[in-house]
Amino acid sequence: xxxxxxxxxxxxxxxxxEGKAPENIAAIADLGFESFEPFFWxxxxxxxxxxxxxxxxxxxxxxxxxxxxLGMFGNPLEDQEMDRQTLQGWKDCIDNAHHFGAxxxxxxxxxxxxxxxxxxxxKYKQVWSELAKRAADKGVKIAxxxxxxxxxxQTGDWNIAHNPDAWELMFNETPDDNIGLEWEPCHQLVYLIxxxxxxxxxxxxxxxxxxxDATVRWEVIREHGVFGKEPFxxxxxxxxxDSNWTDVISELRLAGYxxxxxxxxxxxxxxRDALEMTGQVRGLNYLKQCRGGDFVDAQAAYDGGDPSxxxxx
Numbered sequence: 001x002x003x004x005x006x007x008x009x010x011x012x013x014x015x016x017x018e019g020k021a022p023e024n025i026a027a028i029a030d031l032g033f034e035s036f037e038p039f040f041w042x043x044x045x046x047x048x049x050x051x052x053x054x055x056x057x058x059x060x061x062x063x064x065x066x067x068x069x070l071g072m073f074g075n076p077l078e079d080q081e082m083d084r085q086t087l088q089g090w091k092d093c094i095d096n097a098h099h100f101g102a103x104x105x106x107x108x109x110x111x112x113x114x115x116x117x118x119x120x121x122x123k124y125k126q127v128w129s130e131l132a133k134r135a136a137d138k139g140v141k142i143a144x145x146x147x148x149x150x151x152x153x154q155t156g157d158w159n160i161a162h163n164p165d166a167w168e169l170m171f172n173e174t175p176d177d178n179i180g181l182e183w184e185p186c187h188q189l190v191y192l193i194x195x196x197x198x199x200x201x202x203x204x205x206x207x208x209x210x211x212x213d214a215t216v217r218w219e220v221i222r223e224h225g226v227f228g229k230e231p232f233x234x235x236x237x238x239x240x241x242d243s244n245w246t247d248v249i250s251e252l253r254l255a256g257y258x259x260x261x262x263x264x265x266x267x268x269x270x271x272r273d274a275l276e277m278t279g280q281v282r283g284l285n286y287l288k289q290c291r292g293g294d295f296v297d298a299q300a301a302y303d304g305g306d307p308s309x310x311x312x313x
Contacts, residue, residue: 012280265283
């Protein structure tokens with residue numbers, strides 16, 4: 001039988017900008033990841049994405065691993081050379097997602113640089129209304145990561161989709177059913193927002209989830225505040241941060257979320273560089289445990305008639 005536990009898969013992000021996504025997949029495909037999110041940083045570097053998608057799927061082979069989402073991160077709202085490459089990258093990812101087996105493309109909205117958030121809304125509507133139609137024609141969803149990229153309501157460079165007040169404005173401008181969020185609790189904890197009530201309100205717009213957490217250093221806040229010289233929060237790999245992912249996944253299930261949680265791990269101040277994959281594998285196993293990764297064995301025993309698993313009622 002199919003495993004209902006895997007209606008939410010646990011995977012990781014795969015760097016694809018340099019053209020080595022298949023090699024990167026092959027290097028870690030046997031570590032237990034159930035999904036991959038190949039992602040591009042600002043540009044696809046002119047790669048043939050149809051060919052890259054085929055090679056990525058070939059690298060997976062007959063393993064039970066999926067690619068549900070591609071990442072395209074940059075600022076497609078302005079007109080510098082790299083911004084134009086980012087916009088073209090979005091179009092190319094939308095057009096070629098199916099070659100990877102993906103049904104979603106995720107990234108940042110972009111932003112009119114150094115202006116308050118609401119000044120970006122007209123350009124946001126223009127660009128993303130067109131991309132939403134392009135994506136709908138391909139059966140693709142668009143998901144915006146909730147990362148501020150060091151911006152705030154008054155100024156910034158990359159993204160306006162980092163705040164639930166902004167989501168209200170954005171989805172009023174683009175009410176398209178295929179525009180939503182690539183959500184993670186980390187970026188809410190950075191804002192000192194409780195992630196769990198946010199899931200209950202917004203999960204209908206969650207098209208993809210990033211496995212990233214945060215540790216809030218409350219003793220620093222009490223002594224130095226949030227604008228002092230001491231960092232008051234660290235981004236963490238799941239299993240090392242403040243979030244109870246059993247609760248997070250339970251809320252996602254209650255809301256009907258089905259898809260991947262792909263780990264974004266390299267921000268962790270401890271498990272990075274030489275310890276990167278050590279932290280990622282720990283996060284992978286932690287998230288599987290929170291999800292119920294042993295479900296299939298219990299179900300098999302139940303179906304096999306193990307009397308200890310039968311409800312006496």
